[in-house]
Amino acid sequence: MSKKPAVLVTGASTGIGAVYAERFARRGHDLVLVARNAERLDALATRLRSETGVDVSVVPADLTNERDLAGIAQRLREDSRIGVLINNAGTSIPRGFLQQKADDISKLIALNVTAVTRLAHAAAARFAETGEGAIINVASVVGLAPEMSATVYGATKAFVLFLSQGLNVELSAKGVYVQAVLPAATRTEIWDHAGVDVNTLAGVMEVDDLVDAALVGFGRRELVTIPPLPDVAQWASFDAARQAMLPNFAQSQPATRYRSAA
Numbered sequence: 001m002s003k004k005p006a007v008l009v010t011g012a013s014t015g016i017g018a019v020y021a022e023r024f025a026r027r028g029h030d031l032v033l034v035a036r037n038a039e040r041l042d043a044l045a046t047r048l049r050s051e052t053g054v055d056v057s058v059v060p061a062d063l064t065n066e067r068d069l070a071g072i073a074q075r076l077r078e079d080s081r082i083g084v085l086i087n088n089a090g091t092s093i094p095r096g097f098l099q100q101k102a103d104d105i106s107k108l109i110a111l112n113v114t115a116v117t118r119l120a121h122a123a124a125a126r127f128a129e130t131g132e133g134a135i136i137n138v139a140s141v142v143g144l145a146p147e148m149s150a151t152v153y154g155a156t157k158a159f160v161l162f163l164s165q166g167l168n169v170e171l172s173a174k175g176v177y178v179q180a181v182l183p184a185a186t187r188t189e190i191w192d193h194a195g196v197d198v199n200t201l202a203g204v205m206e207v208d209d210l211v212d213a214a215l216v217g218f219g220r221r222e223l224v225t226i227p228p229l230p231d232v233a234q235w236a237s238f239d240a241a242r243q244a245m246l247p248n249f250a251q252s253q254p255a256t257r258y259r260s261a262a
């Protein structure tokens with residue numbers, strides 16, 4: 001029997017990433033766990049080794065740090081045992097756009113956009129060459145909802161959704177499966193970083209339920225998985241409306257409504 005691919009999980013020290021790590025360990029996959037907090041990663045690795053018998057490597061890294069990011073990218077390029085990348089590490093910052101600090105915005109983009117893209121790029125190169133592999137990108141429903149006023153966070157998550165859709169177009173024929181997972185409010189520490197008391201919110205999903213649902217979508221090879229959305233036809237019609245516009249973009253003249261100043 002061929003060995004199951006190892007899974008590299010970013011943001012594995014807590015929250016959604018830690019549950020993904022546990023679920024894949026229970027399915028018999030070796031793991032590479034990445035986050036900044038080495039103590040937490042070690043504790044999870046020790047527990048999962050003893051409970052499941054899988055091999056677990058711990059690689060502490062700050063993915064906003066270029067050297068650390070390059071190291072994880074290199075591991076993805078060179079370690080042929082890794083067949084699944086879970087691009088999960090991400091954060092949020094408090095307050096509205098006008099109150100946010102420029103440095104915090106840059107760090108948010110470095111983690112939620114740059115690191116996700118660079119790690120997908122490193123994994124995709126090898127996966128496409130071997131004709132197999134999977135990339136799970138954790139986005140958010142906030143990326144579909146500018147009305148939620150988490151503007152930069154939402155923009156980073158809209159990027160992750162688009163990145164996943166584009167990678168699917170480029171890579172699916174090469175045997176690489178890409179999934180975008182769009183959670184809504186889920187009970188994790190991210191809410192502390194966003195400066196929001198999660199207990200004040202309605203409709204918060206427990207993290208185990210979120211990951212188990214996302215893994216059902218993974219098993220079905222869905223491109224976009226939105227665990228809390230009751231009626232998947234709503235997503236399908238939204239996506240169909242977008243696709244219906246595409247043939248209309250190739251025009252040598254501006255649309256009639258722009259041909260007069262009035």
Ligand SMILES: NC(=O)c1ccc[n+]([C@@H]2O[C@H](COP(=O)([O-])OP(=O)(O)OC[C@H]3O[C@@H](n4cnc5c(N)ncnc54)[C@H](OP(=O)(O)O)[C@@H]3O)[C@@H](O)[C@H]2O)c1
Nearest residue numbers: 011013014015016035036037063090140185186188189190
């Ligand atoms: N919870 C929600 O309501 C929700 C909703 C939609 C989408 N999401 C998305 O789900 C993903 C996971 O979030 P979560 O809710 O599980 O949040 P979380 O509990 O705050 O966990 C975030 C993880 O990312 C790691 N991380 C943060 N900064 C990092 C850095 N600079 N370098 C490396 N790792 C870093 C953290 O570990 P260290 O601190 O040890 O580095 C932690 O393991 C994120 O992409 C988030 O945007 C969450």
